[in-house]
Amino acid sequence: MSKLDKFKRKxxxxxxxxxxxxxxxxxxxxVFLFTSVIFMSKVIxxxxxxxxxxxxxxxxxxxxxxxxxxxxxDLYNEFExxxxxxxxxxxxxxxIRFKEPEVFFNKGESEIKxxxxxxxxxxxxxxxxxxxxxYKDKVTEIRIEGHTSSEWEExxxxxxxxxxxxxxxxxxxxxxxxxxxxxxxxxEYENWLIDNITANGMSYSHRVYKDNVEDKDASRRxxxxxxxxxxxxxxxxxxxxxx
Numbered sequence: 001m002s003k004l005d006k007f008k009r010k011x012x013x014x015x016x017x018x019x020x021x022x023x024x025x026x027x028x029x030x031v032f033l034f035t036s037v038i039f040m041s042k043v044i045x046x047x048x049x050x051x052x053x054x055x056x057x058x059x060x061x062x063x064x065x066x067x068x069x070x071x072x073x074d075l076y077n078e079f080e081x082x083x084x085x086x087x088x089x090x091x092x093x094x095x096i097r098f099k100e101p102e103v104f105f106n107k108g109e110s111e112i113k114x115x116x117x118x119x120x121x122x123x124x125x126x127x128x129x130x131x132x133x134x135y136k137d138k139v140t141e142i143r144i145e146g147h148t149s150s151e152w153e154e155x156x157x158x159x160x161x162x163x164x165x166x167x168x169x170x171x172x173x174x175x176x177x178x179x180x181x182x183x184x185x186x187x188e189y190e191n192w193l194i195d196n197i198t199a200n201g202m203s204y205s206h207r208v209y210k211d212n213v214e215d216k217d218a219s220r221r222x223x224x225x226x227x228x229x230x231x232x233x234x235x236x237x238x239x240x241x242x243x
Contacts (some may be wrong), residue, residue: 006078014195026215067138067228074130078205086119089149094226096127101220109170112179124180141227142197146173149216150204162203170201176222 071094079096079107083089087100098104104116112120131139148168177199180186186193208218 096224098222120179143225145223149219166203
């Protein structure tokens, strides 16, 4: 075999090798591009899902804020003329607070005083009418909350005072619940109330402070709070985020 033939054969083999390498590189490039497309598709899908979730959360928060504002306005319009006489205030979140403890119960007792019964006779049917008429499909709970100061008998330790006040606040809210549930004017709402209203004795877990000092009079109070389904959803989102 001549040197020329050997060179041509060697050159042909080199062409085949380079052709194979080129085919391999082309194949790898295709695999890389395919992988990149899949990765980018996943990223786009994830970003889309994140945006959808963010929009969902924003919508829930907006609904919650609107519900709070509307509940506040409706309750304020209903009770504006009674708040001073009843020593009552309405928070922006719709919480109604009765602030004068001597109107509700005698000190250390759970029986409702007649003056507070008179207030409840006027207040509660109107309160339920506002909530049921406008928000019954959004409400998951109506909470009657009883709050105390940290005071108890002289010499009682902190834990004893806490549990005694817990017992007292639970007895008081249960008596308030029983009283309003027995109102004949609310008989048509009975089933709905059974499903949604609760009595909650809080002891002094949520005391009121003024200048970093417990305000004992302000801490002793009765509150009516509306919990909406938007609020529950927001709490679930927060809990999931913490996990």
